[in-house]
Amino acid sequence: MMPTTETQEAIFTRHRARVFAVAYRLVGTVSDAEDVVQETWLRWSGADTGNVRSPEAWLVTTASRLGIDHLRRLRARREAYVGPWLPEPIVEPANAEPVPTPEERIALADEVSIALLHMLERLAPEERTAFLLHEAFDYDYGDLAAILGKSQAACRQIVSRARRRVSDERPRFEASPADHARLASAFADALMKEDPQALLASLREDAILYTDGGGRVTAALNPIYGADRITRFFFGITRKFPEPYVIDGIRINGRPGFTLSLGRQISSIVSFDIRDGLIANVYIMRNPDKIARAAQALGRPLLGA
Structure with missing residues (x-):
């Protein structure tokens, strides 16, 4: 059960960076990621969390499902977009040490290059979610099954299909x-x-x-x-x-x-x-x-x- 000594707001604040990291990888822009984070907070603050065993899992699951819905709504807009669509960059000065915010630090901790985010636009929303959670955040197929509402075997196939589509254009060895x-x-x-x-x-x-x-x-x-x-x-x-x-x-x-x-x-x-x-x-x-x-x-x- 969730500890009763910590408020819902404090728990969300502790996991907010992870929620943002998932959302940014899914939707590709900071503003859309922040919308997902805000909606996740609204659902968390209004939920009965007394029996939640893992707040992080609850929040990531909610953010992932919201991200999928968000991607489906964005798809029509991006298909009508004028010219190529590229992800929104997160930047910092060349000589900066930490990135500006905890959210951005987590978002950039793993592979999240513009190149990869651009490749992920080729994936369907559920493929993108399964691939990212498995490859970037080490979620196993049981976790994916619970998040996506599918069997573990189906999740394994989704990740495998997404991995093939990404690897067709991804270099075998990353540049140093x-x-x-x-x-x-x-x-x-x-x-x-x-x-x-x-x-x-x-x-x-x-x-x-x-x-x-x-x-x-x-x-x-x-x-x-x-x-x-x-x-x-x-x-x-x-x-x-x-x-x-x-x-x-x-x-x-x-x-x-x-x-x-x-x-x-x-x-x-x-x-x-x-x-x-x-x-x-x-x-x-x-x-x-x-x-x-x-x-x-x-x-x-x-x-x-």
């Missing part, structure tokens, strides 16, 4: 932090020095660029395929502005990336997926709704805000 930092720096240096050959040298020949403007700002409406086309894209857009872009290194979901700014005003947030020692995917977040929180965390204004 040093390799990630080296390539992010090489990419940024090539842009600053206006060196197309150096930029090409950092990219896989089959690299893909995704640009998320959400219909709010100018962005490529389709992915751009190939190192040569990506290079021409970057140098094409940077030459259209009356002053050079300012490039500042940051950490995006725990990995090196950078901001593109005009003066101090942030225009874009750029992150990478590394494969076999080269950049395989480039992600440019431009939608103001998704980068406003990041700009605030960095103490910088958004371009045009």
Whole structure:
């Protein structure tokens, strides 16, 4: 039974970071994750918790089910989204030690790269939930059965199917932090020095660029395929502005990336997926709704805000 000496609010506060971590991985944006966290709290505060043996399990189960419902509602919106949809980044300055909040620290403690969250968009809501809880949080098939309301055998099949779909695009070996930092720096240096050959040298020949403007700002409406086309894209857009872009290194979901700014005003947030020692995917977040929180965390204004 739940200890009677601790209030429901104190118990929820103690587990809030874990609830946020699950919600953010499921829905892919901080604002939607916070909606799930708030709804989980409302259900917890209104529940008879006297016989709850594990508050953490109760809260994670509730958040997971709410996350599935939330994903189902979001699916239609994302299918109608203008251009590629990318997750909302969680950022911190390049030299920061802890991330800004306990929720973000937990959210970034394990594998939660922009690349993985982008891949998970291909999964159905129950597949995504089962995969994340099993792979990222070590929930066993019995736990998944209770959360999803399915048999253990069905949960095993769901996780196996999701793992196959993700592994088709996921590199066999993750890039080391040093390799990630080296390539992010090489990419940024090539842009600053206006060196197309150096930029090409950092990219896989089959690299893909995704640009998320959400219909709010100018962005490529389709992915751009190939190192040569990506290079021409970057140098094409940077030459259209009356002053050079300012490039500042940051950490995006725990990995090196950078901001593109005009003066101090942030225009874009750029992150990478590394494969076999080269950049395989480039992600440019431009939608103001998704980068406003990041700009605030960095103490910088958004371009045009």
